[in-house]
Amino acid sequence: MSVPISQMWTVTSYVIKQHLKRRKRYPLVLMLEPLFRCNLACKGCGKIQYPADILKKQLSFEQCMQADEECGAPIVSIPGGEPLLHPQMPQIVEALIKRKKYIYLCTNALLLEKKMDQYTPSKYLSFSIHMDGPEKEHDISVCLNGTYKRAVQAIKKTVERGFRVTTNTTIFDGHDGEHFRGFLDDMMALGVESMMLSPGYSYDKAPDQEHFLKRNQSYKFFRELLYRPKKSWKFNHSPLFLEFIAGSRHFECTPWGNPTYNIFGWQLPCYLLQEGYVPTFKDLMEKTEWHKYGQASGNPKCVNCMVHCGHEPTAVDYTFGSLKGFFATIKGTILGPNIIPPDSEKMPHLPHKKDVPLPVPDMAGVK
Numbered sequence: 001m002s003v004p005i006s007q008m009w010t011v012t013s014y015v016i017k018q019h020l021k022r023r024k025r026y027p028l029v030l031m032l033e034p035l036f037r038c039n040l041a042c043k044g045c046g047k048i049q050y051p052a053d054i055l056k057k058q059l060s061f062e063q064c065m066q067a068d069e070e071c072g073a074p075i076v077s078i079p080g081g082e083p084l085l086h087p088q089m090p091q092i093v094e095a096l097i098k099r100k101k102y103i104y105l106c107t108n109a110l111l112l113e114k115k116m117d118q119y120t121p122s123k124y125l126s127f128s129i130h131m132d133g134p135e136k137e138h139d140i141s142v143c144l145n146g147t148y149k150r151a152v153q154a155i156k157k158t159v160e161r162g163f164r165v166t167t168n169t170t171i172f173d174g175h176d177g178e179h180f181r182g183f184l185d186d187m188m189a190l191g192v193e194s195m196m197l198s199p200g201y202s203y204d205k206a207p208d209q210e211h212f213l214k215r216n217q218s219y220k221f222f223r224e225l226l227y228r229p230k231k232s233w234k235f236n237h238s239p240l241f242l243e244f245i246a247g248s249r250h251f252e253c254t255p256w257g258n259p260t261y262n263i264f265g266w267q268l269p270c271y272l273l274q275e276g277y278v279p280t281f282k283d284l285m286e287k288t289e290w291h292k293y294g295q296a297s298g299n300p301k302c303v304n305c306m307v308h309c310g311h312e313p314t315a316v317d318y319t320f321g322s323l324k325g326f327f328a329t330i331k332g333t334i335l336g337p338n339i340i341p342p343d344s345e346k347m348p349h350l351p352h353k354k355d356v357p358l359p360v361p362d363m364a365g366v367k
Contacts, residue, residue, distance in 0.1 A: 002193065002236055003193070003194065003236060004123050004164075007123070010074050010102065011028070011074055011075065011102075015028070015316060015317065015319075015320045016320055019321065025256045025285060025290070026256075026257075027071050027072065027257060027258070027259050027281075028073055028074075028075065028312075028313045028316060029075040029076070029077050029257065029313070030067065030071040030073040030076045030077070030259060030261065031077050031258050031260040031271045031309065032059075032064055032067055032076050032077070032078050032079075033059075033078075033080060033081070033260055033261065033262035033271075034058055034059040034064060034080065034081075034083060034086050034092070034262070034263075035055075035057070035058040035080055035081045035082075035083070035085065035086055035263070036048060036054060036055055036057075036080065036081045036263070037055040037056070037058075037081050037082070037085060038080060038081045038082040038085070038108075039085065039108070039110055039111065040082070040108055040110070040142050040143065040147070041143055042141060042143060054263070057263045058086055058263065059086075059262070061088045061091055061095070063261075064092050064095075067261040068099065068101065070280060070282070071259060071261070071281050074101065074102060075102045075103075075104070076096055076102070076103050076104070077103075077104045077106065077128070077258070078092075078093075078103065078104065078105050078106060079106040082107060082110075082111070083105060083106060083107060084105075084107050084111040084112065084115050085111070089105075089118075090115075090119060093105060093119060093125060094120075097122050097124045097125060100124065101124065102124050102126075103124055103126065104126050104128040105125065105126070105127050105128060106128045106130065106168065107128070107129060107130070108129075108142065108147065108151065109127075109129045109130070109154040109155065110147065110150055110151070112127065112129075112157075112158060113154050116157070116158060116161060116163075119163070121161065121162040121163045121164075122164075123164070125163065125164060126164035126165065126193065127158055127163055127164070127165050127166070128166045128167070128168045129151055129155055129165060129166070129167050129168065129192075130142075130151075130167075130168050130169075131148070131151060131167045131168070131169055132169055132170050132171075132172075133169060133175060133180060133183055134179070134180070134182065134183045134186070135149070138151075141170070141172065152190065155167075155190050155192065156190060156191075159190065164193050165193060166192055166193050166194050166196060166236050167187050167194075167195045167196065168196045168198075169183075169195065169196065169197050169198070170198055170199075170200045171197065171198065171199050171200060171213060171218075171222075172200050172213065173217060175221060176221075176224065177221045177222065177223065177224025177225035177226075178224050178225070180221075180225050181225060181230075184225075184230075184233050185230070185232070188232050188233060188234065192234075193234065193236075194235055194236035195236065196235070196236045196237065196308060197222075197225075197235070197237070197242075197245070198306075198308040198309075199218040199221075199245065199306045199307060200213060200307075201272045201305055201307045213304065213306075214304050215303070215304045218245055218247075218304075218306050219245075219246060219247035219347075220342070222242075222245045222246040222247075222339075223246045223247065223339060223340055223341065223342040223344070224342045226242055226246050227246075227339045227340070227341055227342055228339070229336055229337070229339070231336075237308065238312060238319060238329060238332075239329060239332025239333055239336070239337040240319065240325070240328060240332060240337070241308060241311060241315040242332075242337040242339070243332065243337045243338055244306070244311055244315065244348075245311075246337070246339045246340060247340060247346070247347060247348050248337070248338050248339060248340050248348065249348055250348035251311050251315060252294045252295060252296055252314060253270075253293060253294040253295065253302065253305065253310040253311055253314065254310060254311070254313040254317060255269045255288075255290065255293050256269075256270075256284075256288070256290065256313075257309070257310070257312070257313025257314070258270065258309040258310070259281065259284055259285075261281075264277045265277035265278060265279050266278045266279070266280065266281055266284040268284065268288055269288050269290065269292075269293050270293070270309070270310060271309050271310075272307060272309070272310070273293070273301060294310075315329075
């Protein structure tokens with residue numbers, strides 16, 4: 001099973017309660033970003049390009065706890081930067097565990113062996129290891145040779161110590177989906193609980209702007225990767241999200257599903273776009289002009305975005321929002337996601353919004 005039954009039940013009951021309360025917008029995962037500094041300089045990262053005075057800043061323990069109280073989501077993802085650089089991270093994690101929050105502590109694993117003794121295995125804590133493909137592709141992505149081998153060694157030791165371990169893989173242009181199937185085999189052989197996959201998002205501040213996937217490229221790659229998936233593969237995703245990134249179905253973004261809190265406050269409108277900050281979660285939910293975001297809005301920054309933090313919440317909400325969605329998820333869970341063959345040019349149905357021309361992905365040359 002890709003996640004513990006207790007976590008599945010916690011999320012399921014939480015989402016059902018939101019529907020019973022007729023809440024149109026609710027958070028599913030708090031993206032708690034305690035600092036931007038990192039011990040790597042990945043070419044696709046938009047977080048470490050700040051001046052030195054900003055990179056020195058970090059959220060306090062009290063700010064992290066306040067953000068969790070305001071948001072109330074059952075899952076807390078802690079990205080960065082590199083969260084293990086935060087001196088209070090063990091205390092933050094321990095406090096969130098006491099609140100029975102399911103935590104994904106994101107890390108490049110370079111410090112994990114050194115810091116591991118500061119944490120205790122728990123069903124509430126998972127180390128989410130950034131593994132951006134096979135060794136060559138991963139090391140190129142993070143701009144430092146040898147990181148793949150160090151991360152693999154850290155994964156092995158973390159699994160041996162009894163911790164939950166997942167992987168988080170961001171896909172960029174120029175990769176072959178068929179080649180990446182072997183990478184998924186390698187990750188499962190390490191004993192990880194499950195894997196996350198996502199097309200990269202083109203951060204304005206990222207040094208490399210040439211290798212982010214366009215929507216048609218995402219369809220091509222994930223059809224090659226996920227068509228007839230192996231039963232041994234375990235994903236930390238709804239099967240409907242996997243169908244979405246492979247172009248078997250269309251989902252609009254749910255930007256409020258994974259709200260972000262960092263050193264500047266609550267980030268507008270989502271983890272990926274930085275268009276201002278507000279001091280409270282209430283302000284974020286009530287004052288953001290949500291209609292300006294997502295593919296159907298026509299916003300050029302959203303045209304190619306298919307990232308899991310915006311669309312996984314849509315898949316989850318769809319599951320519990322209708323019988324059709326619920327049975328589609330059950331079917332996908334039992335039989336595997338419905339992935340279109342790699343040689344197909346079939347496109348997902350895109351629901352049009354009145355007076356908003358949707359950009360149509362170019363499938364020319366995609367086989």
